Amino acid sequence: WPIRYGLRPAERTGEMAMHHLSPLLKQASQVCVDHGEGSWLVDTDGRRYLDFTSGIGVTSTGHCHPTVVAAAQAQVGRVIHAQYTTVAHRPMLELTDALAERMPEGIDSVAFSNSGSESVEAALRLARQATGRANIIVFDGGFHGRTMAAASLTTSGTKVRTGFHPMMAGVEVSPFPHAYRYGWTEEEATAFALRELDHILKTRTAPSDTAAMLIEPVQGEFGYYPANKAFMQGLAERCRQHGILLICDEIQAGYGRTGRFWSHSHFDVTPDIVITAKGLASGFPLSAIAASEALMSKGLAGSQGGTYGANAVACAAALATLEVIDSEQLVENAAHQGELLNERLHGLKERFPMIDTLRGKGLMLGMEIADDFRTPRGDLAARLTSAAEAQGLLLLRCGTEGQIVRWLPPLTVSSAEVDEAVARFTRAAEQVAA
Ligand code: PMP
Numbered sequence: 001w002p003i004r005y006g007l008r009p010a011e012r013t014g015e016m017a018m019h020h021l022s023p024l025l026k027q028a029s030q031v032c033v034d035h036g037e038g039s040w041l042v043d044t045d046g047r048r049y050l051d052f053t054s055g056i057g058v059t060s061t062g063h064c065h066p067t068v069v070a071a072a073q074a075q076v077g078r079v080i081h082a083q084y085t086t087v088a089h090r091p092m093l094e095l096t097d098a099l100a101e102r103m104p105e106g107i108d109s110v111a112f113s114n115s116g117s118e119s120v121e122a123a124l125r126l127a128r129q130a131t132g133r134a135n136i137i138v139f140d141g142g143f144h145g146r147t148m149a150a151a152s153l154t155t156s157g158t159k160v161r162t163g164f165h166p167m168m169a170g171v172e173v174s175p176f177p178h179a180y181r182y183g184w185t186e187e188e189a190t191a192f193a194l195r196e197l198d199h200i201l202k203t204r205t206a207p208s209d210t211a212a213m214l215i216e217p218v219q220g221e222f223g224y225y226p227a228n229k230a231f232m233q234g235l236a237e238r239c240r241q242h243g244i245l246l247i248c249d250e251i252q253a254g255y256g257r258t259g260r261f262w263s264h265s266h267f268d269v270t271p272d273i274v275i276t277a278k279g280l281a282s283g284f285p286l287s288a289i290a291a292s293e294a295l296m297s298k299g300l301a302g303s304q305g306g307t308y309g310a311n312a313v314a315c316a317a318a319l320a321t322l323e324v325i326d327s328e329q330l331v332e333n334a335a336h337q338g339e340l341l342n343e344r345l346h347g348l349k350e351r352f353p354m355i356d357t358l359r360g361k362g363l364m365l366g367m368e369i370a371d372d373f374r375t376p377r378g379d380l381a382a383r384l385t386s387a388a389e390a391q392g393l394l395l396l397r398c399g400t401e402g403q404i405v406r407w408l409p410p411l412t413v414s415s416a417e418v419d420e421a422v423a424r425f426t427r428a429a430e431q432v433a434a
Contacts, residue, residue, distance in 0.1 A: 028053075028396055029389050036063025039410055039417045041394065049389070050421050052409045053396045057220070057252045057364070060279035061324045062410040068282045071320035075313045084112065084310040091315035098322050099290060102261055104270045109296040112288050112310035116251040116277035117145025119287035120214075122304060123273050124149055126291065127212035127245045130298035135205040137197070137213045137244075139176040141222030144214065144249055153214060156222040157400045172205050176219065177231050180357055180368065186228055194234040207242030212273075217263040220252035223399045224359050224366025224406055232267035245272040245295075251287070252364070255279030256325060256411050259335030259362030266361065279411070282321045284314035330411040337413050338362035344422040345407070352429050354380055363413065366398065367405040376403035380432060387428035393421050 016032055034044045039062055041051045051063070061068055075091065082089035096110040113119045128134060136153065138144070143156040151161045152168035161167060174197045177189035184192070201207055213235055219225040239246040248271040253263035257279060260266055264274075272295060277287030285308075325331065342358065342365060349355040349367075354377060356370035369381040378401035385395045385405060398404045409417070 028385070029394055031389070031394065038062040038065075039413050048392060050393045050409075050417060050424065052407050052421055053394050054408050054410045055283060056278070056396065057257060057408045058278045059283050060255055060257070060330065060411045061282045061321055061328075062412040063283075065282060065320075065324055065412070067324050068317050068320045071316045072284070072313050075316035079312050081308075082312045083307065085305045089310075089312050089315070091312050091319060092310040095310075095315045095318050098319060099276075099288065102322075103274060103290050104262070104265075106270070106292050107274060107290050109293040110288050110290045111296070111304045112286065112315075113306055114285045114287060114308050114311075115145070115147075116249075116275070116287050117147040117150040118306070118309075119251075119275045119277060119289050120144045120150045120153065120249065121147060123214070123247050123275050123289045124153070124212075125303050126273065126289065126296065126299045127247065129300050129303060130295055131211040131243070131245065133209050133211040135170045135172060135210045137172050137174050137200065137205065137210060139193075139213075139215050139219075140173055141176050141178060141219050141225065142214070142216050142249070143219070143221035143252075144216075156219075156398075172200050174200050174213075176215075176225065177228060178223075178225055180225075180359070180374075181223075183374070187230075190228060190231045190234070193231060197235070197238065201238070201242070207244060210242065210244050212245040212247050213239055214247040214249060216249045216251075216253060217267060218253035218258055218361055218364060220364070221398050223368070223404045224364060226258075226263075226359065226361050227267060229267045232264065232269045236269040239272075247271060247273040247275065249275045251275055251277045253361075256331040256334050257362055257364050257408065258360075259331065259338050261331055263361070280321065281314045281318040282324075284311070284317045286311065286314035286318055325411070328412065333413075334362045334411045337409070337415065337418055338365070340415055341365060341407060341409075341418050341422070344418065348422070348426060348429065351426075352433055354433065355429075360407075363407070363409055363411060365407040367407070368399070369403050369405060376401040378402035381405050383432045384425075384428055387431045388425050391424040391428050393424040393428070395425070 032044050033041050041049045099110050100108045138153045144150045144153040149168050154160050175193040177193045179186045179189040248264045254276050273291045357368045359366050369377045381397050381403050388395050
């Protein structure tokens with residue numbers, strides 16, 4: 001049983017063993033949650049856990065932030081489902097304005113869905129319809145979702161795309177500057193990746209057939225690899241030159257997580273389409289794509305919509321989330337706490353040689369567990385996260401072997417909580433190293 005897939009059904013204990021959840025829906029931990037508050041989750045037996053997973057980067061304002069809870073509760077009593085292709089509603093309209101204000105210059109039109117994958121597909125449809133071109137270039141290791149087209153755009157690992165081929169046609173995969181993986185410098189990896197991109201445009205998909213390049217400016221599921229300025233600007237330049245659209249998937253790295261509101265802004269590029277979800281509504285299912293009105297208008301009528309998109313409660317929660325991000329200066333806090341966490345984890349790297357390297361930005365940090373010669377050690381990473389769980393600290397893993405321990409606390413995390421998490425992880429690492 002590959003350890004990275006989590007618990008075998010028979011290994012489920014207590015509450016979880018007694019019910020009828022699909023055996024394929026496994027949990028990374030043994031925890032069955034009763035409630036959450038800020039950076040903490042409390043299980044059904046009353047045990048408290050520091051949650052440095054944030055529901056895979058979703059609970060940006062922490063669990064059950066009082067402002068978000070109040071806004072959602074008030075909206076539930078007003079209207080829950082004001083179906084957005086039947087009627088408009090205020091929380092949705094106000095959210096389009098609030099989002100447009102945060103978007104890069106010129107991006108002023110927003111369309112909603114429920115999940116990240118749906119919005120990735122909406123971006124794909126728009127790019128194809130607006131350009132009249134079929135092909136999409138994605139970057140090696142990117143994760144864009146699990147629905148059929150989104151899985152076809154995903155190369156972070158075969159577990160997302162095994163057993164249901166063929167994938168959607170029209171996707172070309174170009175290298176991402178994974179300097180650590182290649183054993184090169186960032187400059188070498190970047191020069192290689194841009195050279196290969198040019199090669200792909202000459203050998204596999206001519207610019208005139210290429211609708212868009214789709215990229216996570218900081219890769220998530222593959223292993224917390226930030227791109228860099230030279231690479232992102234290289235993409236933007238080629239897109240400009242050939243009329244190809246640049247789409248940034250900001251679903252995991254956006255909304256303040258990397259210490260800037262949008263992760264692409266670290267690299268001084270302006271995308272044509274921004275995709276957002278996760279942190280957008282503090283846990284309510286909501287996602288969006290944004291583009292200039294001129295670009296959005298080139299899509300076909302009826303190509304955006306769905307039953308549940310822009311749910312009124314989710315939109316009210318999203319407005320409250322932005323209010324909290326502003327009033328509590330959460331983007332600044334993410335940058336500040338991210339630096340502190342990075343510094344503390346670097347200290348641990350000195351002490352525990354199995355921590356081969358640390359990557360990431362802000363509160364999106366990944367710890368690569370490997371032995372000599374960079375052999376990934378998913379087994380050790382799994383023991384680390386289990387030992388951390390026993391210490392009351394929840395962490396997730398990612399990477400093809402589950403070899404990366406990832407740190408993504410809520411943007412509200414305090415310095416005391418960062419220190420407490422590192423202390424708990426240190427005890428876990430001491431046990432695993434012993
Ligand atoms: N893109 C990125 C960068 C993601 O991290 C994810 C989710 N992990 C998705 C797309 C897919 O989002 P969802 O699971 O909401 O469909």
